Amino acid sequence: MTTTANHPDPGSPDRPLPVVAVTMGDGAGVGPECTVSATLDPQVQRICVPVVIGDRRRLQQAAAVLGLDAEVVAVGSPAEAVVAPGRINVVDLGLLPEDLPWGQLSAVAGDAAFHYVRTAAELAVAGRVQAICTAPLNKEALHLGGHRYPGHTEMLAELTGTSEVSMMLSSPRLKVIHVTTHIGLVDAVAMIEPGLVERTVRRGHEALTRSGIPHPRIGVCAINPHAGEGGLFGYGEEEEKIVPALERLRADGVDAAGPLPADTAFYLAGRGDYDLVVAMYHDQGHGPIKVLGIEAGVNITVGLPVIRTSVDHGTAFDIAGTGRVRTESMVEALRQAVELASVG
CATH class of the missing domain: 3.40.718.10 (Isopropylmalate Dehydrogenase)
Incomplete structure (x- = not known):
């Protein structure tokens, strides 16, 4: 199957596939691995157009860790995304150094994780994506990067101007x-x-x-x-x-x-x-x-004006970069994002 963000779902000719912004999370944690595995999942590619907001080079490193042959393609906007087996579309913010260690607390990675979420929120509020799905970030790294939020929930509330x-x-x-x-x-x-x-x-x-x-x-x-x-x-x-x-x-x-x-x-x-x-x-x-x-x-x-789902686990620094992370939660988070977007 090959579709673009503007092409309809082959199983539903009159309804386009929803576009989901997938934030990569903390680049030093398991987020990049979860993101790569989930966005390449055939089940996910059948139901939506996943567009990663993150770092192209880190996604390539994560694919290598997982032993996956992935084509990681930088796109200028979600509208340019193409769904095809083995392809990952990414809005590449290029905020991480190439030699960022796996499994170590990093202010740079914490700052980058914030900007992935900020960009996704802007795209969602503008109607350019129909949902957001977030990989895990590390709260301590987020704070070291200068962003004092308890987590994604409070961050997205502020970014979208939502009081509660x-x-x-x-x-x-x-x-x-x-x-x-x-x-x-x-x-x-x-x-x-x-x-x-x-x-x-x-x-x-x-x-x-x-x-x-x-x-x-x-x-x-x-x-x-x-x-x-x-x-x-x-x-x-x-x-x-x-x-x-x-x-x-x-x-x-x-x-x-x-x-x-x-x-x-x-x-x-x-x-x-x-x-x-x-x-x-x-x-x-x-x-x-x-x-x-x-x-x-x-x-x-x-309660947000946009749909947001996430994995219910953390950055798992102890196994980051080893290829041992389980990705069922990320796939399920994407599925539920699509389900909510489809009835909105």
Whole structure:
């Protein structure tokens, strides 16, 4: 198959393939290897036009590490991209030195990773790509490079002028959306309030309906163990911070159960009772997802004016440049980006 960014999907003559900007992530980590493997995947090339935002030379090095015969072609814009077996299209920002070591913290790589995301966001806001899929960056390298963000989620919110977004993690067995993410636990409890809970649930509900679930069943976690056990644990946070939001949501027809003890909520979701779990803070939601299989997990930023998905793993410096990284998560992130773009 050979198609261009403007050519229709052969299986759907009237609908063009969506163009996905794939950011390469931290060039010293596994991002380049994930990017090469995923963009060459026949499944990915059948459903979209992947255009890497990154460094052509580093992608060539990653292909060599993986033992893949890839033609890495620099394009001036996504519209010039051509999908063909063995071909990788890249908007080459040329920000990395040729001798950048694998697996080592680098301010240069952190700065480059920021500019890959910035460029992808600009392309998406301008409508030149239909979605963004991000390979992992390293937060410490990002900070060393002069960009003080907790991660992709907050970065993309600022770059797109979005005041509030949510992190959703998706795995084959479980989907989780977070009320709070990259802040300390004490600060998270203080930040949680009915309006934030309600907006988070609504963003999750909208994301699931977009992905083809017309009436999502949502389980909402409590903050305290046993959902406070009638006042035995905590200081009435569930009644104060969560219950008013759930009352408003149910009045609008949203199927939101809770507040539920977190251990119960995840058990019930795992057996299929809920399509989505709402976690109150970072580790409450991340733990179960990663136990169920980080390799196939996908991170979706919900609430942006653009579609963004990502792998749910880090830069893995310990195996970067060895060819041992598993790329299922990157392929799945691209698939979900296309799914969301196709119904947008």
